[in-house]
Amino acid sequence: MKIDKFKVEEWFNKYEHKAIYDLADTCVESLSVNELLDITNANLTELYTRKLNYGDIHGSNKLKDSICTMYKKQSRENITITHGTIGANQLVMLSLIDSGDKVVSIIPTYQQHYSIPKSIGANVNILYLREKNNWLPDLDELEKLVGHDTKIICMNNPNNPTGAVIPDDMLEGIAQIARRANAFILCDEVYRGLEHNGEISKSIADIYEKGISTSSVSKVFSLAGLRLGWIAAPKEVIKEVNHQREYNTISVGILDDYFASVAIENKEKIIKRNLNKILEGKKVLTNWLKNEKYCHCSIPQGGTTAFVKYDIDMKSTDLCKKLQQDTGVMILPGETMELDGYLRIGYGNNPDKLKKALYIFSDWLEHQ
Ligand SMILES: Cc1ncc(COP(=O)(O)O)c(C=O)c1O
Numbered sequence: 001m002k003i004d005k006f007k008v009e010e011w012f013n014k015y016e017h018k019a020i021y022d023l024a025d026t027c028v029e030s031l032s033v034n035e036l037l038d039i040t041n042a043n044l045t046e047l048y049t050r051k052l053n054y055g056d057i058h059g060s061n062k063l064k065d066s067i068c069t070m071y072k073k074q075s076r077e078n079i080t081i082t083h084g085t086i087g088a089n090q091l092v093m094l095s096l097i098d099s100g101d102k103v104v105s106i107i108p109t110y111q112q113h114y115s116i117p118k119s120i121g122a123n124v125n126i127l128y129l130r131e132k133n134n135w136l137p138d139l140d141e142l143e144k145l146v147g148h149d150t151k152i153i154c155m156n157n158p159n160n161p162t163g164a165v166i167p168d169d170m171l172e173g174i175a176q177i178a179r180r181a182n183a184f185i186l187c188d189e190v191y192r193g194l195e196h197n198g199e200i201s202k203s204i205a206d207i208y209e210k211g212i213s214t215s216s217v218s219k220v221f222s223l224a225g226l227r228l229g230w231i232a233a234p235k236e237v238i239k240e241v242n243h244q245r246e247y248n249t250i251s252v253g254i255l256d257d258y259f260a261s262v263a264i265e266n267k268e269k270i271i272k273r274n275l276n277k278i279l280e281g282k283k284v285l286t287n288w289l290k291n292e293k294y295c296h297c298s299i300p301q302g303g304t305t306a307f308v309k310y311d312i313d314m315k316s317t318d319l320c321k322k323l324q325q326d327t328g329v330m331i332l333p334g335e336t337m338e339l340d341g342y343l344r345i346g347y348g349n350n351p352d353k354l355k356k357a358l359y360i361f362s363d364w365l366e367h368q
Helices: 007-018 033-040 061-068 084-096 112-120 139-145 168-181 235-245 254-265 267-291 316-327 351-366
Strands: 079-082 102-107 123-128 150-156 184-188 211-216 229-232 305-310 342-346
Touching (some): 007 316, 084 184, 084 229, 112 123, 168 184, 229 235, 316 351
Parallel strands (some): 184 211
Antiparallel strands (some): 079 229
16 A cells, blocks of 8 residues: 655654754653552552453453543443554544545644545545634535545544644534535544643544544553554444454553553543643743744644744745754644644643743744
8 A cells, every 4th residue: 555655753753863852742741650650559560460461352441441431422332442543543544445435634634634545545635724713624615525425524633733622512513514424524532631721622422423533642641652542433333443453453562551541540630730731831832922023823722732833934844954953943844734834833841941942943033
């Protein structure tokens, strides 16, 4: 299967190890094993005698039960466990999309949502989010794109890179449009739980009978190193996905399964920790924006990234290359997410470093 280069991941592979200030990252500062044990009071003795076999093939009941608490209407039978959200998205697409199918993808977003359907041979129709709409989808435009021949709508909420959070009534509106066309919706909800006002938005799996939610412990729980994600979907979809999954997953690691379960069982504590960090970083970012004459942005309402427009005459890839070369500050160019003229800035890590890096960036901009 031929597939387009994954621009964001390639950018990371090329530049991340050289960065002094990494503002491209989308994770909230990761938890160490010690921190996780402190927060959760997990007792590891039960792990010492555990045989390191494949474990529960579709994920342990302990894990699935904890994941169900992230939803209103899901039960064990509606869940399967995957290698991160990246594995979840891919499995859904490989299971449901055939060559020639019509897919509607809402971008900017994680490249999987349009490049995998394209690689399968689907006819991919793009709905662009616009800054003037605070990066929320225009439902009239969506309605025009979605027809009875549409197999699936691929989207992401809260959104990477813009930080927009689709209000619940608008999500219901999207479900209505899909319902009329009998189309699936795959909603990548990897940042759901990191809404800045503390109100977790509705999941597509809870509000739409053909809604599929993918997520993981990478962002909301700061445990990207576990590589543990899931799909919440109607039982028939889970059946299809599990069939596909036999070929690329077997099971996830049993230690990952265990640590993810205890993290999700303690979700209030971990989400509180992460929201505090995000809000601290967001304050640094918004204060910086107030005084930075070359940059502005629609203020993010969820997740860990802002999509910042800049007013100098340079392509975003050239800007980011030169900025990093000159100063060690790494920012992600909008071109890697199909929108030149923008930069993605992650603000969920160390706020002091963030502040320093943003002022280095401002100083650098003055000299261009
Ligand atoms: C929107 C989105 N989906 C999926 C992923 C992959 O996440 P995971 O670590 O859960 O595989 C990312 C990672 O940045 C993301 O931003």
